[in-house]
Amino acid sequence: MELIRTQALTKHYDGVVGLADLTVTIPTGTIALVGPNGAGKSTFLRLLLGLLEPTSGVAHILGEDVTQRGVALRERVGYMPEHDCLIPSMTGVGFVAYMARLSGLPKSQAFGRAHDVLQFVGLREERYRKISEYSVGMRQRVKLAQAIVHDPPLALLDEPTAGLDPTGRSEMLGLLKALSGTKDRSLVLSTHLLPDVEGLCDYLVVLNGGRLLASAPTKEILSVDSVELVIRIKGDLPRFVAALARRGVVARPARHEVRIDRPSGGERVLFEAAGDAECQIRYLGPATRSIEELFLQMVPAAPGGAT
Amino acid sequence: MTISAPRYTISRLDREPRWKRVRVIVFEGLMRRLAALNIVLIVLGALIVGVEVVLFTTPAFVALMSFGGPVGLSDFAVPFESTPYLLLATLLTASAGASSIAGDVADRSITLYLSRPITTGDYLVGKGSAVGLVLAIFFLIPGFAACLFAYIVGNVTVGLAVTAIGAFVVSGLLLVLFFTTLALFLSSLTRRPIFAGAAIFGVLVSAEVLAQLVRGVTSSAQALYLSPIEDLLAVAQSLFGVTPSIGAGSAAGVVLGISVVGSVVTYLRVRQVEVVG
Numbered sequence A: 001m002e003l004i005r006t007q008a009l010t011k012h013y014d015g016v017v018g019l020a021d022l023t024v025t026i027p028t029g030t031i032a033l034v035g036p037n038g039a040g041k042s043t044f045l046r047l048l049l050g051l052l053e054p055t056s057g058v059a060h061i062l063g064e065d066v067t068q069r070g071v072a073l074r075e076r077v078g079y080m081p082e083h084d085c086l087i088p089s090m091t092g093v094g095f096v097a098y099m100a101r102l103s104g105l106p107k108s109q110a111f112g113r114a115h116d117v118l119q120f121v122g123l124r125e126e127r128y129r130k131i132s133e134y135s136v137g138m139r140q141r142v143k144l145a146q147a148i149v150h151d152p153p154l155a156l157l158d159e160p161t162a163g164l165d166p167t168g169r170s171e172m173l174g175l176l177k178a179l180s181g182t183k184d185r186s187l188v189l190s191t192h193l194l195p196d197v198e199g200l201c202d203y204l205v206v207l208n209g210g211r212l213l214a215s216a217p218t219k220e221i222l223s224v225d226s227v228e229l230v231i232r233i234k235g236d237l238p239r240f241v242a243a244l245a246r247r248g249v250v251a252r253p254a255r256h257e258v259r260i261d262r263p264s265g266g267e268r269v270l271f272e273a274a275g276d277a278e279c280q281i282r283y284l285g286p287a288t289r290s291i292e293e294l295f296l297q298m299v300p301a302a303p304g305g306a307t
Numbered sequence B: 001m002t003i004s005a006p007r008y009t010i011s012r013l014d015r016e017p018r019w020k021r022v023r024v025i026v027f028e029g030l031m032r033r034l035a036a037l038n039i040v041l042i043v044l045g046a047l048i049v050g051v052e053v054v055l056f057t058t059p060a061f062v063a064l065m066s067f068g069g070p071v072g073l074s075d076f077a078v079p080f081e082s083t084p085y086l087l088l089a090t091l092l093t094a095s096a097g098a099s100s101i102a103g104d105v106a107d108r109s110i111t112l113y114l115s116r117p118i119t120t121g122d123y124l125v126g127k128g129s130a131v132g133l134v135l136a137i138f139f140l141i142p143g144f145a146a147c148l149f150a151y152i153v154g155n156v157t158v159g160l161a162v163t164a165i166g167a168f169v170v171s172g173l174l175l176v177l178f179f180t181t182l183a184l185f186l187s188s189l190t191r192r193p194i195f196a197g198a199a200i201f202g203v204l205v206s207a208e209v210l211a212q213l214v215r216g217v218t219s220s221a222q223a224l225y226l227s228p229i230e231d232l233l234a235v236a237q238s239l240f241g242v243t244p245s246i247g248a249g250s251a252a253g254v255v256l257g258i259s260v261v262g263s264v265v266t267y268l269r270v271r272q273v274e275v276v277g
Helices: A041-050 A070-075 A092-102 A107-120 A137-146 A166-181 A217-223 A235-247 A267-275 A292-297 B019-035 B039-058 B056-065 B073-081 B083-097 B100-105 B108-114 B122-141 B143-155 B158-187 B193-218 B221-226 B228-239 B247-272
Strands: A001-012 A016-027 A031-036 A054-061 A078-079 A154-158 A186-191 A203-210 A212-215 A230-234 A251-254 A255-259 A280-286
Touching: A001 A041, A001 A107, A001 A137, A001 A186, A001 B221, A016 A203, A016 A212, A031 A041, A031 B122, A041 A054, A041 A078, A041 A154, A041 A186, A070 A267, A078 A137, A092 A107, A092 A137, A092 B019, A092 B073, A107 A137, A107 B100, A137 A154, A166 A186, A212 A217, A230 B019, A235 A255, A235 A267, A251 B122, A267 A280, B019 B122, B073 B143, B073 B158, B073 B228, B083 B122, B083 B193, B083 B228, B100 B108, B100 B122, B100 B193, B108 B122, B108 B247, B122 B143, B122 B158, B122 B247, B143 B158, B158 B193, B158 B228, B193 B221, B193 B228, B221 B228, B221 B247, B228 B247
Parallel strands: A031 A186, A031 A203, A078 A154, A154 A186
Antiparallel strands: A001 A016, A001 A054, A203 A212, A230 A255, A230 A280, A251 A255
């Protein structure tokens, strides 16, 4: 099912290209929007939300035109900005309930939902304290809470792990994982931290300098080709490589695994080699690239454009 | 209030109409201003109320002291001819209105406002109404109370009291409209509320000083049109039956014109606000 569709979407800032002629169709699910700083990720999200007017082109989300139906659409979209944007003088629960009411929820429902989502993001007693007293991690949680308080089918999250320490980052990714498991909910996650999206997102959109570099399912985009296989073993890796060589299979060891070209006579020879080397094959599958490897291949050294 | 467990399915939530969302902005803005321990606001409010009580009750004292002597509508115009009153009005506007938009730009919460299902116009109406209500509390209620007080203790007829209340309401609303528009406009130009406050005060006082200087040089009362305070004064004087120095209709036109242009420019300005990290 289609989540986002843009046609020649372009945004210029005083002659600087923010987004250039972007034509893309993105399905529902958990989507990663990746690119270096200045790739146009935030611009893309703001255009989708109607916070910016496109210089040209059109964008549809959830099947509706962003420029024509912006207000109605924003009832069904949550947004977590990259930068700090909370009202310091309000309490966590007061702020989230306020945002819920601005999204149209009645007062009693708004407060109920605010408590629910703050509980979900891990703010318990702290929710009654003023936001000015919160740590960076707590602020990120409140930002996430306000984005989902009205239970939107689509949440646009701009750099949700920015500024978090490793523990906070891991917890935030856990929350996003839980959110992505919600039926009928889609997430668009903008980030330049590539490890964040591996294992979380099932669709990848790569931008650089305001231009689209790739848009495809994560599995598809990360698979190298169908010929190369990856094997992970428990045992003596050099001995396993030698056993493979004796059977005419050229292995390319890399850290804790070996990569081979798929044997023409089938995979049986691999298990025979493992038996000879007294190893256990723990994983055998087609080779994939990490997003980082993909990114380094796709993105030239000198990025440009707007944020 | 009960706290339910988090749900992991999209729920069907009720939605209120847009005007109720605007009302939420108004209420929150009003409460934030009234609840904030802004010592300047409190002191100014107390000063204004004090000055108003003394000035507005003048007709009542006139009535009492003259043993039934006549009290006219013009007796109620005293506060609008008072320089301290208008100066305090300017200071209160600067204090209450400076942070309306500048504060949201400073803490970047404007991004979240505009990402909710409201329009830029809704946002401005909400913010403006909050400021306007704060000003109205100080400018309309005491006038209304003073007229009532004069009626109760003096020999002011019902008709005169009602006419005076009407004049207070019209001139007060015009004052609130103009000052609110000016506050929003200047607040939208900066992300520092203190600069916006200084600009509100500076613009009004500078215009007044300029108008008086030009009037002194040219000996023409027409120069007073340059000052919004003089324009507001002329309208109020006219409503209270005092002959103003300049045409009340033209003065009202100037004030309304500035308000309309200011509102449009503020709208366009907020549409252009781009909050970046």
